[in-house]
Structure formats: C-alpha cells, structure tokens
Amino acid sequence: YRVGKAPVPPRTSVPFDPAIFDATSSTFYSALSNVDFRIGAGNAGAVAVRFRVAQHGYLRHVDFHIGSGLAGVYQAGNEFENLRFFGGRYGIMSEKTSPAWQFTLIDSEFQGQRNAAIREHEVDLTLVNVAIRDTPVGIEIDRGYSDSLWGKDVRFENVSRAGVIVSAENSVFTQIGFDNAVASNTPTFVRFRDSGKTVAGAGPRYRVSDFSYGLKLAGLGTIGDYATDIQMAPLARMPARRTPAIRAMPPVRDWANAHDLGVKGDDTTDDTAALQRAIDTHRVLYLPVGRYRVTDTIKLRPDSVLISLHPSLTHLYLPDETPAYMGVGGPKALLQSAKGGNAVVSGLGLWTGGVNPRATALLWKAGEASMVNDVKIQGGGGTLLTKGSPIGFGDPRARFDGQHPSIWVTDGGGGTFAAIWSPNTLASAGFHVSNTKTPGHVYELSAEHHYRAEIVLDNVENWEFLAPQTEQEVRDGVDAIST
Structure with a gap:
C-alpha cells in the first residue's frame, strides 16, 4: 500500500535516487534462504545482508563467514532461523525494524565475533535456542537506548565481558528477560552500562532459570520501581543443546x-x-x-x-x-x-x-x-x-x-x-x-x-x-x- 514520499532515501543507493525507500511498514515478503556468505580480508565496513523489512520476511539456513567484515546482517526484521555467524566485528547489528515490530531469532549460533555477537537497540529482540560462543559480549544494547529483550534456551559459552550489556536502565522501555539460559566461562551474566552494576554468574557453569529486569509493580495502585529478579544456580556440567524449535523439511x-x-x-x-x-x-x-x-x-x-x-x-x-x-x-x-x-x-x-x-x-x-x-x-x-x-x-x-x-x-x-x-x-x-x-x-x-x-x-x-x-x-x- 502507499506510504507517501520516501522520508529518508538511503544515501548508499548508486546512483542516488530520492524515490527509493529505506523499507517501510509495507515492505513485505522479502526472503533469502540457502545462500552462504564469505567476506575476505580488507573489508572492515562490509556486511553480508542488509535486511530491513516488515511482516513476512525471513533469513533462513545461511552461514555467514564474516572475517574482516563489520557484520553478517545489518538491520534485521521479522524472523531469522537456522543461521550461523562466524567471526566479524558483530554477527548482527540492528536498530528497530521498519514497522517498529519485533524481531525473532530462532535455532541460530554465533562464534568468534570481535566485539559482540549482537549489537542492537529498539529491535524488540526475541531469542529462541540461540548459542553465543567465544566473544567478549553476547548482546549489547547501544548506549542511551532501550530494548524489550527476551531469550529462551540461550547459551553463553566463553563470553568474557558480559552475556548482556543493558543501557538506559531507568527507562520504562527497558525490559530484559531470560527463561532457561545456561552459561559456561561467562563470569558476568548482565552488565548495566550506566550504573556499572553487574549480575555475576554462579561459578564456571550455571543456569539462569528465570531473569527479569525492568519496571516492577508490587500490585494495582502502587508506584513501580526498577528491579532485578533472578533465579540462578551452578551446574556441574553443561547440558546438551535442546532440539531445534523449528523442525527441518523433508529433503x-x-x-x-x-x-x-x-x-x-x-x-x-x-x-x-x-x-x-x-x-x-x-x-x-x-x-x-x-x-x-x-x-x-x-x-x-x-x-x-x-x-x-x-x-x-x-x-x-x-x-x-x-x-x-x-x-x-x-x-x-x-x-x-x-x-x-x-x-x-x-x-x-x-x-x-x-x-x-x-x-x-x-x-x-x-x-x-x-x-x-x-x-x-x-x-x-x-x-x-x-x-x-x-x-x-x-x-x-x-x-x-x-x-x-x-x-x-x-x-x-x-x-x-x-x-x-x-x-x-x-x-x-x-x-x-x-x-x-x-x-x-x-x-x-x-x-x-x-x-x-x-x-x-x-x-x-x-x-x-x-x-x-x-x-x-x-x-x-x-x-x-x-x-
């Protein structure tokens, strides 16, 4: 449907065209599947896929060998499934989706990013069965920004600085939750950027069965305050990764x-x-x-x-x-x-x-x-x-x-x-x-x-x-x- 003139045409279009949109609330049905990407040396600003979309778009079944590059995906939207990110400065780097709806990442993994597996703000990130390994930071929310972040069955392995960096911790739009996260060699589960507070892990291996941070109300008619609720316990050994949330199609x-x-x-x-x-x-x-x-x-x-x-x-x-x-x-x-x-x-x-x-x-x-x-x-x-x-x-x-x-x-x-x-x-x-x-x-x-x-x-x-x-x-x- 029509959405008027392009308010901010992408400056990177060649040749530049003021009629080109940088995606809108009607950017539907974009998809890419079964294509792998490899970025060679000397491409510090390169990204493999720019994917700014609204409903019914997806990336699926893709390996990103990012190498010297900036990110595997810049801008994310709707649903990603069965992706693997190797190397690069970031795996995914994104702001809010084009219609400002949420973004869901399922059955995916990150390994060896130089700065963070995911750097984002306001993308309304949901993770399901995602593994993050060998990187300083798992998920970094940009300075000065909030997000509604939810993770279920997320694994952090060898994440040296923090599993999650939370910004704008006194914003009502900052809502962080995890259901059944596990971690190994990840000393800090959450680091709050502004206050410097941290949530330390429970030893070399631990499970976070429940975590929430945000504005909490004790009951109706009460004034809320920001609170961290956490249930964490050490693990003798790391459990096996769960079965995929999305089953594979027949050959x-x-x-x-x-x-x-x-x-x-x-x-x-x-x-x-x-x-x-x-x-x-x-x-x-x-x-x-x-x-x-x-x-x-x-x-x-x-x-x-x-x-x-x-x-x-x-x-x-x-x-x-x-x-x-x-x-x-x-x-x-x-x-x-x-x-x-x-x-x-x-x-x-x-x-x-x-x-x-x-x-x-x-x-x-x-x-x-x-x-x-x-x-x-x-x-x-x-x-x-x-x-x-x-x-x-x-x-x-x-x-x-x-x-x-x-x-x-x-x-x-x-x-x-x-x-x-x-x-x-x-x-x-x-x-x-x-x-x-x-x-x-x-x-x-x-x-x-x-x-x-x-x-x-x-x-x-x-x-x-x-x-x-x-x-x-x-x-x-x-x-x-x-x-």
Whole structure:
C-alpha cells in the first residue's frame, strides 16, 4: 500500500535516487534462504545482508563467514532461523525494524565475533535456542537506548565481558528477560552500562532459570520501581543443546510436485478433487507458485507435509459465495488437519474469499510435533486477490467480522506455529485456540486488523506465545482487544 514520499532515501543507493525507500511498514515478503556468505580480508565496513523489512520476511539456513567484515546482517526484521555467524566485528547489528515490530531469532549460533555477537537497540529482540560462543559480549544494547529483550534456551559459552550489556536502565522501555539460559566461562551474566552494576554468574557453569529486569509493580495502585529478579544456580556440567524449535523439511527428493499429479493452480480450474487425491496418496506434497481454487475442505493426513515457497504468490482459496460455505452454521475449514499426528504446512497463503460466512482458513487438530510455518492468511494488508475471488474490502458484500477465526486450533490441537501473518478483517479473530491441553509454541505471530480480538484463548493449557504482534488499527480495529 502507499506510504507517501520516501522520508529518508538511503544515501548508499548508486546512483542516488530520492524515490527509493529505506523499507517501510509495507515492505513485505522479502526472503533469502540457502545462500552462504564469505567476506575476505580488507573489508572492515562490509556486511553480508542488509535486511530491513516488515511482516513476512525471513533469513533462513545461511552461514555467514564474516572475517574482516563489520557484520553478517545489518538491520534485521521479522524472523531469522537456522543461521550461523562466524567471526566479524558483530554477527548482527540492528536498530528497530521498519514497522517498529519485533524481531525473532530462532535455532541460530554465533562464534568468534570481535566485539559482540549482537549489537542492537529498539529491535524488540526475541531469542529462541540461540548459542553465543567465544566473544567478549553476547548482546549489547547501544548506549542511551532501550530494548524489550527476551531469550529462551540461550547459551553463553566463553563470553568474557558480559552475556548482556543493558543501557538506559531507568527507562520504562527497558525490559530484559531470560527463561532457561545456561552459561559456561561467562563470569558476568548482565552488565548495566550506566550504573556499572553487574549480575555475576554462579561459578564456571550455571543456569539462569528465570531473569527479569525492568519496571516492577508490587500490585494495582502502587508506584513501580526498577528491579532485578533472578533465579540462578551452578551446574556441574553443561547440558546438551535442546532440539531445534523449528523442525527441518523433508529433503527435496521426497517432494511430489502437485502439477505432476493433475493439480492445476491456474486460478480457474476447480482443484478440489485433484488436490485431495494428491494429498491422500503422497505424504510430502509441493505446491508450486499458483492460485489453487477449491470448493470444499481440503483434509490433510496425520503425517502430511504440504509445502509452498511463497505465501503471497501461492494461494489455496475459496471462490466468493461457495455454496458449502454460505448460510448460517458452524465453522467449515478451507484446510483442515487430521486429529493428532505430526502434519506440517509451510509457505502457503490461505484465502477464504470475500463472501463465505462459514469459512475458517485453517482448522488445526494436529499433535504437539506438528507445525505451521510461514503461512499468510490473505485478506487485509499485502493481499493480491485472485481472479476467482475478486470481492475485496471495498465491496459492501464483504462483511467485516463476518467469518470464523482465520486460524482455529481446537479439540486437542497443538504444535509449533512460526512466522505467521493473519490480518484478515473479514475474520472474527486472527488466531483462536480452544479446548486443548496439547502444548503449543507460537513464535513471531502477527495477528492484526480484526474488529473484536486478534488472539483468542478459550480453555487452553500448556501454550506459549513469544513475540506476538497485535495492532489496534485506527481504521478497522480501533476497539479490538489484543488477546
């Protein structure tokens, strides 16, 4: 969507062009995967990737051999996964993301940076299963700046000066937390830059089961004060690193191409029968870029792996006014998992059409080992409509808050949900979880632009949400509740 003139065009563009943006709140769908970088000698100012993005961008499966360079990544955004940084002055160096939303780094490691593994400010950094080794500082927040920093299952090994350097310690925007960090040969866990205070480690090896620093209120109606709460204990030996938070996709040789199985994806053909047959007969199914029109629920096997590579260019969708989704009744899914099992959906866009009041895009009942990754619920920002479902938000037939939740996890469903963008204002909520005790892990979910609620939890246990983003949007969510 339009965001006006470029306020600060990048001076490094060659030739300089004042119309070039330095990313905006509408810089969507940037991605890089399976490319390694190596910086040679004599390149002190070099960075491998500049990645200033908004929703639904990622870096994945990349090795950065930074050598003499400044950083592997300068500017970060949305979600990074399975990255390795070797050498360099910094691994990642960043300020706030282009829309000022949070940034999540998952299943990654840093080794041998000269100054710090991560140098940042205001990037709203969340770390999940990240290892930092052989560097003076793990995470350095720039002088004079705050951040909301959260780390789960973070390892610090041979970090000589401090695991974390905290700045602006008397700012309400400084919020630091760790859940189950472990450290070896890291004498100082946290160093406060301004006051010089430190939180020392508990010996040569230790576990920080819980850490928080920030403005703390004892109760309602009380005046808060800044406080450090910590639970730390020595370890006899370092534990093994945990299993990855994001499971790997099957090797490409196992992928069956849906086009070879009679599925068209041409935005015209009704692919319902052909796609269901392909799923029934192939565990791993790849949907190439296209628009896959269906008129009934597509049901996954318990072990299905449904893969696409671009959720804006690959849509599974319902035509407007599909008979099975009209009238009054309970939710009817566009895509539905089996109950239990370890199914995977990755890289796919789901669009329930402008007028289908019974529709829910994804009905998920799969088990703890299942995963939904890099999925875009179409409708709202960043949507390119299909020919078969052209009724957009400007049409009075498309009723805001007129469909069921876009993603509905229920009936014992669980699993991992990562890098999901759910902004369809036609739905009653972006992400709804109900009636389940099966563990669920949600990383970097953007649920926004809904009239009543972005995220709904109803009779739910054993779930965690790390780095969720919601938005009380002035046009179509001014009265919305975050969760």
